Amino acid sequence: xxxxxxxxxxQTAPVAIREKVAISTERLGEALSRLRAYMPHGVILSTxxxxxxxxxDNGSVDDGNASLDxxxxxxxxxxxxxxxxxxxxxxxxxxxxxxxxxxxLESMIVGEFEVLGQVKQALAAAEKAGMVNLxxxxxxxxxxxxxxxxxxxxxxxxxxxxxxxxxxxxxAGVVGDLKKCKMLVIGAGEAGRLVAKVxxxxxxxxxxxxxxxxxxxxxxxxTFNGIPTDLSNLAGELGRANIVVACAGAPHRILGxxxxxxxxxxxxxxxxxxxxxxxxxxxxxxxxxxxxxxLYNIDALTEISNSNRKQRxxxxxxxxxxxxxxxxxxxxxxxxxxxxPVLGALMSKAEEIRAAQLNKTLKKLPPLSDEQRQCxxxxxxxxxxRLLQDPIQYIKTNGNGNHSEMLKEIFQLDxxxxx
Numbered sequence: 001x002x003x004x005x006x007x008x009x010x011q012t013a014p015v016a017i018r019e020k021v022a023i024s025t026e027r028l029g030e031a032l033s034r035l036r037a038y039m040p041h042g043v044i045l046s047t048x049x050x051x052x053x054x055x056x057d058n059g060s061v062d063d064g065n066a067s068l069d070x071x072x073x074x075x076x077x078x079x080x081x082x083x084x085x086x087x088x089x090x091x092x093x094x095x096x097x098x099x100x101x102x103x104x105l106e107s108m109i110v111g112e113f114e115v116l117g118q119v120k121q122a123l124a125a126a127e128k129a130g131m132v133n134l135x136x137x138x139x140x141x142x143x144x145x146x147x148x149x150x151x152x153x154x155x156x157x158x159x160x161x162x163x164x165x166x167x168x169x170x171x172a173g174v175v176g177d178l179k180k181c182k183m184l185v186i187g188a189g190e191a192g193r194l195v196a197k198v199x200x201x202x203x204x205x206x207x208x209x210x211x212x213x214x215x216x217x218x219x220x221x222x223t224f225n226g227i228p229t230d231l232s233n234l235a236g237e238l239g240r241a242n243i244v245v246a247c248a249g250a251p252h253r254i255l256g257x258x259x260x261x262x263x264x265x266x267x268x269x270x271x272x273x274x275x276x277x278x279x280x281x282x283x284x285x286x287x288x289x290x291x292x293x294x295l296y297n298i299d300a301l302t303e304i305s306n307s308n309r310k311q312r313x314x315x316x317x318x319x320x321x322x323x324x325x326x327x328x329x330x331x332x333x334x335x336x337x338x339x340x341p342v343l344g345a346l347m348s349k350a351e352e353i354r355a356a357q358l359n360k361t362l363k364k365l366p367p368l369s370d371e372q373r374q375c376x377x378x379x380x381x382x383x384x385x386r387l388l389q390d391p392i393q394y395i396k397t398n399g400n401g402n403h404s405e406m407l408k409e410i411f412q413l414d415x416x417x418x419x
Contacts, residue, residue, distance in 0.1 A: 003139055005094040006067035006086060007045075007052030010108050013085035015299050019280035021051045021074045021082075024249045025121070032129035034073075038066040041133045043126040043140060045101070047118050048163055048191075048279045048298060049108050054098065056135050057090075095330055098139060099323045102147035104156060108298075108305045109163055110312050111156035114190070116147040138333060146326035153322060156315035161308055164194030164247065166301045167275045168202060171243045174273045174294060182206040184241040185226075186234070186255075186282060187248030188216035195245045196224040208237050211248070238263035244274045246282035254282040260290055277301075339395050342404045345413040346392075350384045 008018055023031045023046040035042050035053070042055040053067040068086060075082050089097050097106070102119045104111045123140040126132045132140075151157045172178050183204050185195050188211035199207050207226035210233070211217035217228035229237060231254065238244065238260065248254060255274070264272065271292045276283040281297060288295030309316070358380050362368070368376070395403055408415065 002057060002091045003094045003098070003135070004055050004057045004067065005052060005089040005097055006071065007050055008071070008082070008085050008087070009050035009052075009106065010299065012087055015279065015281065015297050016285075017075070017082070017085050018049070018051065021071050022046055022048075022279045023051060023074075024251065026249065027251070028122075028125045029129055031074075032126060032131050035070055036129075036131065038070045040131075041136055042067070042131050043122050043136055045119060045122040047115060048277060050101070050106075052101075054094070054136065054139070056133060092327065092331065095139060096323065096327050098143045099146040099326055099330075102143040103150040103319055103323055104147070104160075105150075105316060105319060105323070108301060109161045109166060110305070110309045110316065111151075111158075111160045112162050113151075113157060113160055114162060116144065116151070119144060119147065135334070135337065138337075139330065142326060142330040142333070146323055149326065150319040150322050154315040154318040156312055156319050158315075161304075162194050163277050163298065163301065164191050164245075165198045166304045166308075167245055167247075167277045168195060168198040169304060170296060170301060171245065171273050171275050172202065175242055175271075178243075179203040179205055181242040182208070182240055183243045183245065184208045184210060184234075184237045186210045186231075186244065186246040187278065188213065188220045189247070189249055191247035191277065193220055193223075195247060196220060196226060199245075200224045200226075204243075206240075208241070210234060210237065212250070235259060235263060238272070239266040242270075242273065244272065246274065246276045247278050248282050249278070250282060251280060253284045255287060256284045257286050257290065260287045260293060264290060264292060275300075336396065339404050341415040342407050342413060343392055343395060345415045346407065346411055347388065349411060349413060350388060354380050354384050 008021060010018070023044060028044060028046070031044055032042070035044065039055050042053055045052045045054065051071070053070060055067055068082070068088070071086065072082050100106045102116055104113075104115055107115050119140065123132065123137070126136070175181055178199065181204055183199050183206065185192050185199070185207060188209055192209065192211070196207055196209060207221075207224060208229055209217045209221040209226050210229045210231055211220075212231055214228070214230055217230065220226070221228035234255070246254065260272070269292070271294060274283055274287065274293065274295045276295065277298045279298065283295060285295070287293060358376065362373070362376070395407065407413065
């Protein structure tokens, strides 16, 4: 039994692939139900930069292919199209990757806070769907603990950036002074909140919040002195905006070529910068071909994110040391978890044999006093305990799946019968 991981992220796949396998928070429960057709237990972690499936498998080929089959079905394309971009890890490598993700080391923006909450949410959703067993639960709890430890003990999240803040920085780099700009934010979720906050802190002159849900747009706009609107009013707002940041959790495109072309006719000569950080993308890629429109997707943030990584090299090294220590703790728990049923079965079988042989011997002896019977009982227990002491200690210290299976074969142990 081992932890297995199959996934794609910003380092292995372009946004066109990532958006096809991405799973929104609203659809996560449905996706977990579909995952059950491929495997009994699993956790789906889907963020703007990754979609990963964590499972517990027994090392068989079928186990290893199940997660990949699930992702391929979501891609709705040929297997080889996904296989070029997917990564697969098992055992300690998968554990270390999960801990690095929770600690912010595998994020496009190193040290960002959001991913730790996303790991918690992924576990909670899988728990609700009945897709979590004890090893998966322990792995994710340990990863969350590692993520907290890294952030508390290092400066990796000090003045941390986020995808949203980097998107605003990218826009500022294109248009210049934000104090003279009007910004349209499409999406009133967490990403939209962060965009609006950074835009306000940078002094953006006018912030409009557009959302499918009127109440959410109004609430977010009130927080940052913005103007709420709904998606039906996008045409007018596009005509007035200098910058659009799209970050809505919609399963389909929100802005298409016709909408943007119509808006650009109302603003001749005035450029429009669109930063699309949603996954799936909110803006049709063809919009970038319209004259005077500058369209960037989430992969355009790479240059700023690389600079952020260089600034945090010292903290990254500290974090990696903490992560390896936490991985070792989890490995010790895993060894104990794997060998406990086998050791329990071994001790139970030894006790059954001891008790049976003692009873046979007592029947052949003349009547004994209670004290004599207790002495024999203690002696036989001591023999069994001392005989098993060294092998049990060895298995506890060095045990793994192979040792456990070997012990089961040698002593013909039935761990399932013990529950």
